[in-house]
Amino acid sequence: MKQYMVTRPLYSEDAFADVHEKIHRHHKTVRHHVKQYFTCDLKRAKNAALSLLPFIGWMRIYQLKEWLLSDIVSGVSTGLVAVLQGLAYSLLASLPPWYGLFTAFFPVIVYFFLGTSRHISVGAFPVLSLMVGAVVTRLVPDEGPPVNITGFEGLTSDEQRVMVAASVTFLMGIMQLTMGLLQVGFIVMYLSDTLVSGFTTAAAVHILVSQLKFVLGLVVPGLSGPLSIVYTLEKIFVQIEKTNVCDLVTSILIMVVVFIVKEINDRYKAKLPVPIPIEVIMTVIACGVSYAFNFRVNYKVDVVGRIPVGYESPMGPNMQIFGQTAVEAFPMAIVGFAVAFSVAKVYSVKHDYIIDGNQELIAFGASNIIGAAFKSFAASTALSRSAVQESTGGKTQIAGLLSALIVMVVTLAIGFLLEPLPKSVLGAVVIVNLKGMLMQIREVPYLWRRDRPDCVVWVVTCLASILLGLDLGLAVGLGIELLTVVFRAQFPRCSVLANITGTDIYKDRKDYMSIYEPEGVKIFRIPSPIFFANIDFFRGKLVEAVGFNPLRVLRKRNKALRMIRKLLKKGELQMTSKGLLLISSGPIEESEDESNMEELDQPTDFKDLPVQVNWNSELPANIHVPRVDVHSLILDFSAVSFLDISALKGLKAALKELIRVEVEVYIVACDAYILKKLHSCMFFDDEVKSSMFFLTLHDAMLHILEKHPVNSENTKVCEKVITTATIHGNQCNGVSSLRSRDRFVHVSESETKF
Numbered sequence: 001m002k003q004y005m006v007t008r009p010l011y012s013e014d015a016f017a018d019v020h021e022k023i024h025r026h027h028k029t030v031r032h033h034v035k036q037y038f039t040c041d042l043k044r045a046k047n048a049a050l051s052l053l054p055f056i057g058w059m060r061i062y063q064l065k066e067w068l069l070s071d072i073v074s075g076v077s078t079g080l081v082a083v084l085q086g087l088a089y090s091l092l093a094s095l096p097p098w099y100g101l102f103t104a105f106f107p108v109i110v111y112f113f114l115g116t117s118r119h120i121s122v123g124a125f126p127v128l129s130l131m132v133g134a135v136v137t138r139l140v141p142d143e144g145p146p147v148n149i150t151g152f153e154g155l156t157s158d159e160q161r162v163m164v165a166a167s168v169t170f171l172m173g174i175m176q177l178t179m180g181l182l183q184v185g186f187i188v189m190y191l192s193d194t195l196v197s198g199f200t201t202a203a204a205v206h207i208l209v210s211q212l213k214f215v216l217g218l219v220v221p222g223l224s225g226p227l228s229i230v231y232t233l234e235k236i237f238v239q240i241e242k243t244n245v246c247d248l249v250t251s252i253l254i255m256v257v258v259f260i261v262k263e264i265n266d267r268y269k270a271k272l273p274v275p276i277p278i279e280v281i282m283t284v285i286a287c288g289v290s291y292a293f294n295f296r297v298n299y300k301v302d303v304v305g306r307i308p309v310g311y312e313s314p315m316g317p318n319m320q321i322f323g324q325t326a327v328e329a330f331p332m333a334i335v336g337f338a339v340a341f342s343v344a345k346v347y348s349v350k351h352d353y354i355i356d357g358n359q360e361l362i363a364f365g366a367s368n369i370i371g372a373a374f375k376s377f378a379a380s381t382a383l384s385r386s387a388v389q390e391s392t393g394g395k396t397q398i399a400g401l402l403s404a405l406i407v408m409v410v411t412l413a414i415g416f417l418l419e420p421l422p423k424s425v426l427g428a429v430v431i432v433n434l435k436g437m438l439m440q441i442r443e444v445p446y447l448w449r450r451d452r453p454d455c456v457v458w459v460v461t462c463l464a465s466i467l468l469g470l471d472l473g474l475a476v477g478l479g480i481e482l483l484t485v486v487f488r489a490q491f492p493r494c495s496v497l498a499n500i501t502g503t504d505i506y507k508d509r510k511d512y513m514s515i516y517e518p519e520g521v522k523i524f525r526i527p528s529p530i531f532f533a534n535i536d537f538f539r540g541k542l543v544e545a546v547g548f549n550p551l552r553v554l555r556k557r558n559k560a561l562r563m564i565r566k567l568l569k570k571g572e573l574q575m576t577s578k579g580l581l582l583i584s585s586g587p588i589e590e591s592e593d594e595s596n597m598e599e600l601d602q603p604t605d606f607k608d609l610p611v612q613v614n615w616n617s618e619l620p621a622n623i624h625v626p627r628v629d630v631h632s633l634i635l636d637f638s639a640v641s642f643l644d645i646s647a648l649k650g651l652k653a654a655l656k657e658l659i660r661v662e663v664e665v666y667i668v669a670c671d672a673y674i675l676k677k678l679h680s681c682m683f684f685d686d687e688v689k690s691s692m693f694f695l696t697l698h699d700a701m702l703h704i705l706e707k708h709p710v711n712s713e714n715t716k717v718c719e720k721v722i723t724t725a726t727i728h729g730n731q732c733n734g735v736s737s738l739r740s741r742d743r744f745v746h747v748s749e750s751e752t753k754f
Contacts, residue, residue, distance in 0.1 A: 010702055013675065013693035051359060054116045058396055067395040073274065074394030075402025078121050080280045081388050082108075082403050083410050085433075087304065087418065088426040089124035092210060093377050094133040094222050095165055096158055097426070098307045100124055100377075101411050107367035107379035108404040111397070114363035116355040117344035118396045121389045121403065122367060125380035126430065127203040128336050130210065131470050132377050134224040135168050135328050136161045139321070142221030151318045162375055167321035168329050169379075170372035175333040177365025185357030191338045194447065195477045197440045198458040199335070202465030202473060204437035205229070207430060212236055214427030215251040217244025217302065226468045246299035247424035254282050254428040262432070274392045279429050283421060291420040302423045307415035314373045331474045336368075336380035337361055343381050347390055384433050453484040492528035494541040497636060497697070504698040506636075520629060521704055522546055523697065525636035532646035539654050546630050550657035555600040556625045557615060557661070563623060564609065603660045603687075615662075630663055632704045636697055638669035648681055655688050664707075666700040667693050
């Protein structure tokens with residue numbers, strides 16, 4: 001086993017500061033930061049341009065011969081999948097299918113110029129599409145009149161829905177763009193992987209239920225709001241006997257074939273040059289069969305229907321819809337960015353390049369704003385589509401640009417070929433692609449075994465999102481997540497440490513067999529910041545660790561002194577060679593004078609007494625004071641990252657209570673920032689002194705052992721050991737000492753060797 005030996009002085013914080021001079025750092029003022037922010041030169045202008053238009057950076061290093069062919073193959077493959085998913089996910093948004101093609105085109109073009117990820121495929125995302133659909137069906141329901149909004153006059157139901165979807169997407173883009181410009185991309189950090197997993201699993205359940213009406217060929221109105229999923233299932237099962245058998249058989253066949261081929265793609269992805277585009281193949285086959293057998297007429301199958309050629313003229317958002325949808329738009333903006341950023345981060349790590357969260361917000365904000373102007377709905381990224389783009393060899397967003405060109409070709413030239421496509425096929429494709437999100441439920445047993453608070457976050461987020469809707473469910477999940485963070489910080493796992501025999505290492509005394517605990521010394525550790533919410537918890541745990549309440553002991557001692565003075569004044573207590581002797585044989589009544597409690601909280605004062613009272617010995621006149629067996633307390637602050645003002649006051653009060661009952665307190669491994677704050681807040685006074693701070697726990701322990709030598713029956717031998725301050729691996733007549741298996745620990749006034 002490797003060993004090391006260090007010879008250095010024993011340091012308190014004050015002693016270390018005296019010996020080692022610190023570098024004085026000049027911190028920049030707010031004025032300097034503002035001036036620097038608004039200063040412009042050629043270098044900053046160049047960096048700003050590269051930051052705002054990241055495609056310039058990777059275009060300069062584009063390897064034409066090595067990358068172009070891969071990007072072409074990837075772009076064609078991704079474009080075919082984007083066409084199919086655009087049609088399918090527009091059904092989730094309660095819009096005519098061809099508007100999904102707009103979402104697969106305009107946002108991709110904008111992201112090409114502004115995005116920092118080279119591998120994600122921008123376009124419709126099922127969760128966002130479902131959230132858009134909830135807003136659309138709320139304002140323009142399937143049954144009943146739409147909400148009274150200026151601008152709906154003279155529009156068909158589909159046109160009203162397109163206006164709602166475009167307006168909420170525009171508002172979502174404004175929110176993302178604003179957050180990006182304000183540099184608040186860090187907000188995504190508040191969405192933990194556990195919360196996102198539970199939320200997307202619930203979204204998958206919503207998507208599954210929403211597609212059942214297409215799979216079964218039923219007419220079910222779109223519903224939104226709390227318990228909408230329950231009401232939707234009720235409407236489906238009420239008319240289950242009206243199921244269109246042709247739709248059901250077609251859907252089952254599509255789902256089985258697509259599922260099997262996807263499993264083959266996953267299992268043999270290392271051997272396959274590109275994944276088999278089974279969704280596209282089955283869609284082409286379904287279109288051909290539907291056209292040949294005229295499913296729409298002969299079997300009453302609902303098909304995609306007429307797909308207009310070309311793009312529609314741009315439109316502005318409706319301000320009144322902004323007011324109606326602001327609450328839903330914000331979680332959409334957060335979810336869309338969080339999912340896209342998570343996927344982008346995975347590929348950036350894999351391919352070794354950097355992505356910028358704030359620039360991603362700007363890119364998606366601009367994509368959604370411009371896309372909404374051309375009647376597309378909310379865009380983010382889909383993991384399955386991004387996986388196709390990356391796994392087929394995509395190197396840059398050239399692949400994304402080519403996929404947009406494929407979508408454009410379908411929109412302008414060959415969209416009519418998709419008109420006989422049954423909607424049940426699109427529903428089946430959507431359901432099959434939910435496998436990854438639905439299988440996240442397998443995380444629950446793992447989380448329950450490893451981290452139960454995280455498991456609670458997952459389960460509550462999932463259930464709330466299923467029952468209350470995705471927007472309210474996300475809010476509930478965030479609330480529960482923040483509560484768990486507060487709970488962990490407010491009620492940390494405090495511990496009492498002990499020395500691991502033969503080392504300078506200190507661990508939880510409950511976890512190890514071979515430990516050393518000097519008599520009268522307690523080491524207390526709190527593994528969290530100390531602030532207003534947990535200062536009372538900290539003081540309570542500290543009382544538990546030392547085994548007594550210092551304030552109660554202090555008050556008992558001051559009451560005892562008050563009684564001793566009273567007996568001395570009456571002559572019932574006299575000073576003898578053996579100490580204080582009670583003369584009176586009658587009963588002594590304890591004083592119940594509680595008129596001035598503040599005096600009882602002050603330090604004990606012996607100035608007018610002939611002797612100093614030993615509180616651990618037997619007191620005269622049946623005076624009882626709780627015994628204090630601790631003479632030194634070490635507080636390990638190595639895990640304390642900050643203290644607020646409330647914590648400073650509470651900590652100082654706790655330290656004073658301990659010091660006033662003659663317990664020496666030492667604080668070790670305190671962060672330099674906290675020490676600086678203590679000095680600036682006038683924390684130190686005549687009782688609480690800066691000399692109580694030590695560099696390490698072992699420094700403080702050696703200081704205590706030097707100040708309070710270990711007692712032994714063989715006093716001479718042990719005194720010799722303590723005088724030379726050699727604490728070794730033997731025992732002194734049954735009295736344990738700090739053991740060291742392979743080295744001696746030497747303490748003197750000037751240095752420590754260990």
